[in-house]
Amino acid sequence: MTATSQILVVAEHDHGSIRSATLNTVAAALQCGTGVHVLVAGHQAAGAASAAAAIPGVARVLHVDAAHLADGLAENIAAQVVALAAGYGHILFPATSAGKNVAPRVAALLDVAQVSEIVRVVSPDTFERPIYAGNALVTVQSSDPVKVLTVRVTGFDAVPAEGGAAQIDTVDPVTDSGLSTFVECLVAKSDRPELADAQIVVSGGRALGSSEKFAEVLTPLADKLGAALGASRAAVDAGFAPNDWQVGQTGKIVAPQLYVACGISGAIQHLAGMKDSKVIVAINKDPEAPIFSIADYALEADLFDAVPQLVNAI
Incomplete structure (x- = not known):
């Protein structure tokens, strides 16, 4: 194996465990080649490093511990990745808010072009990614010595979280860049699953008409199904649902086993965020609603009648 054949995955974690998006990113990395290493950069994150070492296919975990890495500030994480970049032919990030914050900085510092939101690895230097809000796929070939990639996690099945036994190496941290300061983290508390x-x-969608109707009509269905709640951009913009519920090109990309769309017409940007769902159920009274074209099950009905009936039937 040549030095540049090795692959680095930048893990997302909560210091104690690895976030699921990292497992999808490792799956993409394993398709790029062998010698997959995982970087766990944080503070008192030995638990996350141990969890990364248990991922099958991971050969080595690089554990970097420093107080200025505790909050995942993009400038410091990017500097840490660049300091370790020598010898890696690929550096992969999940295409999450955090990954998309760090990856462009790494690409710029390495003076290479980033390939964003890949959904397929054709070969170690060739990748597929969606364009035009997911309506077309483009094949991109990179001749850069280091391929900096963000991975659309819905495009790759996650590898198992257990079964591996990688070695964990402690790596010296870079110094604090001093370019940014952590202020606070506001996390919405919910008993529901994380949307992504x-x-x-x-x-x-906007057809619900108010946040009260969201709670009255959709919450009982979500409770019965053990589901996360989502919303279209139009519903979020109208104030019917919080920002972190938004599904779509400018929101969260999801690919659940079951996606139930109630009163959502199916604008292109919304479809881009959920069309990889395994089963799509659409409830809409407009027979011309674009979402019907991708739905596995389409119910032309008033959601205010259909959803309560569905809840009673479950």
């Missing part, structure tokens, strides 16, 4: 990771998602 949920196996079932119930989403509502």
Whole structure:
């Protein structure tokens, strides 16, 4: 194996465990070649490093511990990745908010072009990624010495979280860049599954008319199904649902086992965020709604009648 054949995955973690998006990113990395290493950069994150070492296919975990890496500030994480970049032919990030914050900085510092949101590895230097809100796929070949990639996690099945036994090496941290400061983290508390990771998602559109109707009509269905709640951009912009519920090109990309769309017409940007769902159920009273064209099950009905009936039938 040549030095440049090795692959680095930049893990997302909560210091104690690895986030699921990292497992999808490792799956993409394994398709790029052998010698997959995982970087766990944080503070008092030995638990996350151990979890990364248990991922099958991972050969080595690089554990970097420093107080200024505790909050995942993009400038410091990017500097740490660049400091370790020598010897790697690929550097992969999940295409999450955090990954998309760090990856462009790494690409710029390495003076290479980033390939964004890949959904397929054709060969170690050739990748597929969606364009035009997911309506077309483009094949991109990179001749850069280091391929900096973000991975659309819905495009790759996650590898198992257990079964591996990689070695863990402690790596010296870079110094604090001083370019940014952590202020606070506001996390919404919910008993529901995280939207991006949920196996079932119930989403509502502007047709619901108010946040009260979201709670009255969709919450009982989500409770019955054990589902996360989502929303279209129009519903979020109208104030019917919080920003972190938004599904779509400018929101979260999801691919659950079941996606139930209630009163969502199916604008292109929304479809881009959920069309990889395994089973799509659409409820809409407009027979011409674009979402019907991709739905596995389409119900032409008033959602205010159909959804309560569905809840009673479950």
